[in-house]
Amino acid sequence: MPKRPVAMFAMTAENVPRVFPPDTLTRLRDLVDLDPDLVARDFTDPRVRARLARTEILITGWGCPVLDADALAAAPELRAVLHAAGSVKGFTTREVWDRGIAVSSAADANALPVAEYTLAMILLAGKNVFAFRDRLRAERAFPYGEILPGVGNFGRRVGVIGASRVGRRLIELLRPFDLEVSLADPYVDRAGAAALGVPLLPLDAVLAGSDIVTVHAPETPETRHLVGRRELALMPDGSVLVNTARGSLVDHEALVEELRSGRISAILDVTDPEPLPAASPLFGLPNAFVTPHIAGSQGNEVARLGATVLGELERLLSGRELEFGVDAGELDRAA
Incomplete structure (x- = not known):
């Protein structure tokens, strides 16, 4: 059996089971080496840092820490960021794009x-x-x-x-x-x-x-x-x-x-x-x-975001183009 790529969640931990319900999480773990109990909220945390050194795919969401130069230096194998939410502007930096890391967003969902x-x-x-x-x-x-x-x-x-x-x-x-x-x-x-x-x-x-x-x-x-x-x-x-x-x-x-x-x-x-x-x-x-900013994904709707990330992961691993890839050139006039 081929070795599965190492992946890690980077988001608010309590949102992981909401965005990735059991069926979606099981499928994710079939595809990548993923520990659902290790969720990065701070890229300087020693446990996170050790995992980051081997991580190829970062699955992000609301609460993801900033992927600055220091975090990227600690993640030499990182090749893709799959975001289970909307805008990526709050946590991506110029270094992410300079590294050529593929970035996808569930903004459409x-x-x-x-x-x-x-x-x-x-x-x-x-x-x-x-x-x-x-x-x-x-x-x-x-x-x-x-x-x-x-x-x-x-x-x-x-x-x-x-x-x-x-x-x-x-x-x-x-x-x-x-x-x-x-x-x-x-x-x-x-x-x-x-x-x-x-x-x-x-x-x-x-x-x-x-x-x-x-x-x-x-x-x-x-x-x-x-x-x-x-x-x-x-x-x-x-x-x-x-x-x-x-x-x-x-x-x-x-x-x-x-x-x-x-x-x-x-x-x-x-x-x-x-x-x-x-x-x-x-x-x-x-x-x-x-109303209190409730128009976006709420309740069972957030599972659609996780399903989008799963679809993007399947494309990535099969060598296909990401369906919802983010173009760095359009960030200045995107939400």
Whole structure:
């Protein structure tokens, strides 16, 4: 039997059984020499260091320590990093790419639940569900059986800001519905948008021409307050802003002003800062629906991340190209 490559987990230890349930873990251990009880949270730990010296494949996740020059020097055999989460920007360094180490991410798998959450919120917002729920709670009565004007998802205009992984998955999920979807993204041309099946418009046109605007751009210095006071003012009265990307993409001070006016509404799964201070007005505004950054993989969804890593490991060991390899050249404009 050929010798199995040595692998090691580098992540928060309690997440290992969540991300890699028994069947997935068993398959991983069939393929590589992996000790599930030795999980690296500190690359200077003597036990970790001894294992690192022989490790060829690092299976990483939330809580992975930084792979700096010192850690890489202690891992001369390392040839691949398979990340069971989204962004790799928090723990990879230039030395990783200079060494030619293959890096893969489960960001595509993590994008799906975010897109699903966003789809659900768009459809609920189209029905004005949150306002009607509050009205029913307050009045304990409702005009049952009446047709409510100004609501519904037939022909509702949805503007997507950013053709990121989540943005693209969302566009796919929106296709079966009778919605008018448009896209704003400076890195997508008209042919690329046509391939996605949506018109490409300038950001201002998307903001001014949408009933629901949903933000899916990456967090970079250039996208900070991408939706600021001027941009919010372009949104039509009664429109809804959805943000499941990063809180810093929206100017929260300007957003609170707009929400206080009652002119627009917002659905926020991410905020700036995060978590919000207890005194934040967003908690009390009736037209703000805030959730605690739960759109990404939760509960049984994290097992999808482990399954993605397993698939990547099978490809790596069979000499095939990684399906979800990370391109270092795209990190600057990736989430």
